[in-house]
Amino acid sequence: MAGKGLDVHKLVQLALDFFDPPAAAPQPAQTGVFAPDEPPAPAGSAQAAPEKIASVPPAPAPPAVPLPSLLAPAEFRHPRANREVLLGEAVVAYALQRARRRSIGFTVGPDGLSVRAPSWVTLSGVDAALREKSGWILRKLSEARERQQRVEGGRIAWADGAVLPYLGAPLRVVLDPSHGFSGKGGALVPAAGPAGAGDGCSTGPTGLGLHIGLPRSAGPAQIRDAVQAWLMRDARRHFTARLEHFAPLLGVRWTSLRLSNANTRWGSAKADGSIRLNWRLLHYPPAIIDYVVAHELAHLRVMDHSPRFWDTVATVVPDYAALRDHLRDEPAPLW
Structure with missing residues (x-):
């Protein structure tokens, strides 16, 4: 009976081993980077090593791009435009004029692109010439737009304390009704400068100052005309x-x-x-x-x-x- 009992225990152990196999040998730690022909193991397997993958810092996300910039192409439009063409990803509306000349000429100015073409050149031929020079045209249009933005940013706000460039240096306008009137029209009175200067400007820690004999309630147009x-x-x-x-x-x-x-x-x-x-x-x-x-x-x-x-x-x-x-x-x- 003892021999039979031993056989029973062996059978029970074999059954347990069959349904509960021993733990698999430890696998090398994963780095989160896999060769092209070795895809990562499915989640939950012994090779996935999720704790190692999580330790790798994620790649930085690309900067967010505003939606309008992705959808709306750049646009340059001449105020007297009568035709438009797509140059690269920019819509260029230009002013086309027929002229007695031998070739197509185009000019980029503050208003945009102007084109002068012979009457025998077709519209598609004009557009083809513009596409051929699209790099130069778009660069000049961008430069003209940036220049105009600088101009708008430097617009003079006519009021007491307005600043404008004079001989390359800042000139501050001072409304000074205490001064008498002199000069044609009597609208502008130079401030007292250094002794013997007589140039109508006074120097100080804030630069040049131009005093005009107008009340502080003077409007922008009055101040502008006096300074001019x-x-x-x-x-x-x-x-x-x-x-x-x-x-x-x-x-x-x-x-x-x-x-x-x-x-x-x-x-x-x-x-x-x-x-x-x-x-x-x-x-x-x-x-x-x-x-x-x-x-x-x-x-x-x-x-x-x-x-x-x-x-x-x-x-x-x-x-x-x-x-x-x-x-x-x-x-x-x-x-």
């Missing part, structure tokens, strides 16, 4: 002095000076010696003004923009190229 009147008088004084300085150096004679208010042109010269200069040049540093004055006087010797003309300018303003770029890249403030 003073600037135009000062521009004539400053420009005249620089014309008299550069004319002998260039061997030319100027006959008259007129102030202009153009938005896109800084000066002009005629063969009879008459000069036109934009009074808004007074916003820029003196070196910029000198470049424009010398530029117009040089036209009294060379009435074009040939190499000989630029050589003439360089005799009195050697760094004219850098000054010209500064004038082009830094817009005057909006009034």
Whole structure:
């Protein structure tokens, strides 16, 4: 009976081993990175090692992109646009004008893209030419938009304490009704400057100050007109002095000076010696003004923009190229 009992115990142990096998040998720890032909083991298996995978820091999520930027393409629209084309991912609405010319010409300005094309070129041909130059066009349109945004950001808010550039430095407007009126119209009274200065500006820790004889209740239009009147008088004084300085150096004679208010042109010269200069040049540093004055006087010797003309300018303003770029890249403030 003892032998039979032993056999029974062996049978019970074999049955237990069959239904409850011994624990599997430990597996190497997982790193969370798997070879392409070895996919991760299913969850719950001995190879999954979830505690090791969880210890690997997750990859940083990409920055969120606003939904409108994903859906709406960039758009550049000329105010007089009569046709539009898709350049890359940007919609460009341009002003198309037919002209008597041999080739297609396009210009990017503050308003956007303008195209002049011969009458025999089809509309699809015009669009194809724009697509061919799409990189240049989009870059120039973006630069023009950024420039316009800078201009809008520098718009002058006409009130007591308004700040505007004068000869490249900040000029603060001060409403000062205690001053008497002087000058044409009597709207603007220069503040007392340093002894003997007589230039209409006072210096102090906050820079230049321009005192105008208006009550503090004056409206924006009154303040703007008073400041403009003073600037135009000062521009004539400053420009005249620089014309008299550069004319002998260039061997030319100027006959008259007129102030202009153009938005896109800084000066002009005629063969009879008459000069036109934009009074808004007074916003820029003196070196910029000198470049424009010398530029117009040089036209009294060379009435074009040939190499000989630029050589003439360089005799009195050697760094004219850098000054010209500064004038082009830094817009005057909006009034």
